[in-house]
Amino acid sequence: METPPRDEHTLTERRTTRSALAEIPVRLDMLSVNENGRFTTPTHSADGEMNGTHIPGRWHMNVSINVPSSLVSPSPSPDEQVIQQRGRRRMPVTWSPDVDAHKQNGPTAPNRTPVKGSPAKSSIVLRSTPRKRLLLSDPKELFGTPEKIRKMSPNSKKVSSDKYPPNCTGTIDMALQALSPEQLIGVMKNIIDSHPELEEEVWEKLPSPDMRPFEERLSDLKKNIFKSLPSSRLTSKTDSPAYSRAATHLSAFKKCVFDQSRQLVSSQNWNCVMEYVLMAWMYVRLTPLWDNPPHNTTRRQCFRHLAAQCMTALKKGTWTEKQCEVLEDKLGGMVPDCEDVQMCLKYVIALKKKL
Structure with a gap:
């Protein structure tokens, strides 16, 4: 069986393809990843030298190649994307809602932490009067003496302690029935003090206690x-x-x-x-x-x-x-x-x- 004659053009094309395939790993080793996740290749200056820092095994250059980011690192999770969109968290001393931030929160706007805003831009209706705070400093200041209270409120309503005069239409024995034992003792004592000569007569007429x-x-x-x-x-x-x-x-x-x-x-x-x-x-x-x-x-x-x-x-x-x-x-x-x-x-x- 005779071998077909070799075509010189075909052999030359095969050698070129093999050499091109052999150079791919070498060029990939020369690539480096920049901050944006893209590969960079060495660039030549005007004098023909390459710009970059040589590290054994690779070159770090400034020319980016459009390489999909999925080849470099896996895609972030949805939770990680939300965290990245929020930005840096800030802790204000006092917080109030912001109307501008509410307007910016559209379908495509990132979810950011609300920033302190002015009262005029607030969307929440605040209290008409400020909330009172209880300052527990000194119990004596909270509960003052009666004299201090009178000085602080001179126009306060005064409670009258005057008693109504007796207005009885019945006899004396009916009026005495409404008195307490202490009041009856006081009445008898006042009468005897005013008329000492009645003391002996009272002793004579004083009955024994009823058992x-x-x-x-x-x-x-x-x-x-x-x-x-x-x-x-x-x-x-x-x-x-x-x-x-x-x-x-x-x-x-x-x-x-x-x-x-x-x-x-x-x-x-x-x-x-x-x-x-x-x-x-x-x-x-x-x-x-x-x-x-x-x-x-x-x-x-x-x-x-x-x-x-x-x-x-x-x-x-x-x-x-x-x-x-x-x-x-x-x-x-x-x-x-x-x-x-x-x-x-x-x-x-x-x-x-x-x-």
Whole structure:
């Protein structure tokens, strides 16, 4: 088989193509990337020398070649594009919306941080009056003295403290019913001070205190104690659950005994004090006796308080022999309830011997 003759033109064309392909890697090594992401090639000056700085393996030049940026680096994400469009973030001291920035935010305008603008360009309706600030500097300045307040507001409305004069059309006893005990005491004192000669007559006509209101009050409180107890026959009325239901009423009963006795002692009417002690002692004795000993503390406190008031009345009062005999008989029956009565009984016996 004969070999076809070689064509010289064809061989020359092949050699040229091979040499051109061989020069591509060399030229790519001479390229460098600039700041805009484009490749640069060396340029020649007028004297035929190349301008650029030689770094081993490549040349950095100023001539750009239109190479797609996708070959250099991957395309940024949408979030990164938004961040790049915002620009450099600024933190103003005070911020207010800007109308110009709102107008510039069109479909193609970048999303930038609002910049402080003038009040005239603001799109938000501001408060008509400035917001008040509370400056906590000194409590004395915030809450001034009454004298300082009067000086600061001389035209302030003054509250009249004048009382209306009495305008009664009834009798004197009807007018006295509207007065409090303190007011009645004041009226009597003023009359006696103005007319000292009436003091003896007042002493003669002064009645003894009425014990009925005191006894009615104690009776009502005792009834409340028993009403609070369970009504079923299957449950105990002196156990702990029953005491928890009556504890509030027991406290009210104790307070009433203490207040009434102190009121009579303050009057220094010792006969009435002794009468009240004997009467209140019977009501305290009628209160429930609980199964648990600590629950009987209220009962013992009432007994001891009445015994102390009895001793005070015996020491400060004036007693006859007949009164001492009656007290000795009644106090003897009170000893089992409270041991403190034993001292009162001894004092009455000693007082009786002296008479």
